Structure formats: structure tokens, C-alpha cells
Amino acid sequence: MAPQSSPGSPPSAAEVLRARYEGRLPARLEDLAGPVHGRVELPLHVAWSGLRAYDLDRPRQRMSLYRTVLAEGQRDDVVALLNRELLISQWPALRTLVSRHIRAVWEDAFHELARRTAAA
Numbered sequence: 001m002a003p004q005s006s007p008g009s010p011p012s013a014a015e016v017l018r019a020r021y022e023g024r025l026p027a028r029l030e031d032l033a034g035p036v037h038g039r040v041e042l043p044l045h046v047a048w049s050g051l052r053a054y055d056l057d058r059p060r061q062r063m064s065l066y067r068t069v070l071a072e073g074q075r076d077d078v079v080a081l082l083n084r085e086l087l088i089s090q091w092p093a094l095r096t097l098v099s100r101h102i103r104a105v106w107e108d109a110f111h112e113l114a115r116r117t118a119a120a
Contacts (some may be wrong), residue, residue, distance in 0.1 A: 009048075014101065019065040024075045029110050032084040040065060040081060046072045063090060067097045070106070091116050 011019075026032055034040075041053045047068055054065040069081050087094070091113045095103045107114040 010076060016100040017099075018105055021102050022109070024073065025071070025105065025109050026075065026079050029084045029087070029112060031079050032082045032087060034081045034083040034086075036083050036086060041113055042068065042081070043077070045074075046077050046081075062086065063094060063097065066090060066094055070094075070098050070102050088112065103110055 035056060039055050042065070044052075051064070053099060054061040056062045056065070066082060066087065069077055073081060093111070094095050095107070095117060107117070
């Protein structure tokens with residue numbers, strides 16, 4: 001859990017980032033209904049620089065897509081583009097590729113991800 005700023009003081013950068021990523025979380029992992037196979041093209045507001053099209057059947061591209069969506073996607077993007085089973089299976093490696101704020105928010109909200117990491 002992130003430390004909280006004292007009343008009346010501006011929030012820390014960590015608190016701002018944590019709140020931003022918490023606001024993007026799905027209500028439950030079961031809501032993640034994204035594709036499992038094939039080509040996915042990210043919208044410009046998610047992939048505003050660099051690669052926008054990913055092949056989910058190529059593990060490195062799939063990992064890159066998930067990293068990008070977790071970092072830049074809004075809640076609707078997360079739900080539409082990520083798949084529950086793929087997220088859980090990739091989480092032990094994926095968690096090392098995202099920021100500590102993203103990792104903490106997702107693992108705090110979904111203990112299944114933290115358990116998956118401990119089991120790996």
C-alpha cells in the first residue's frame with residue numbers, strides 16, 4: 001500500500017499514479033473479454049507512438065500489447081483488449097515489464113495475480 005500524504009498537502013506523484021491506474025481497473029478479472037488469437041490493432045489513444053498492430057499468436061508481441069494496454073489504456077480498452085486467461089498466464093513475466101505502480105494496483109485488486117506470481 002502506498003503512503004498517503006498528510007491532509008492539506010498535495011498528493012505525491014505515487015498517489016496520483018496509483019489513483020490513475022486504479023480508475024482503469026475492471027470490476028473483476030472475468031470482465032476481461034479480449035481476443036486470444038489473431039491480430040489486434042490498438043487505437044491511437046492507447047498506442048500513440050510506435051507499433052499499433054500486434055499478433056497475439058506471437059508471445060513477444062502479445063506481451064508488448066498487454067504492457068502497452070496496462071500502461072496507456074482506459075478501462076474500456078483494458079476490458080476490450082485484454083483476456084483474463086492470457087493476463088493470468090503471462091502475469092509472472094508481465095509484472096516485471098510494467099511499472100511498480102501498475103503492478104501494485106493490479107495485484108492489490110486481484111489477489112489471483114499475486115498468488116500466480118508466488119506459485120511461479
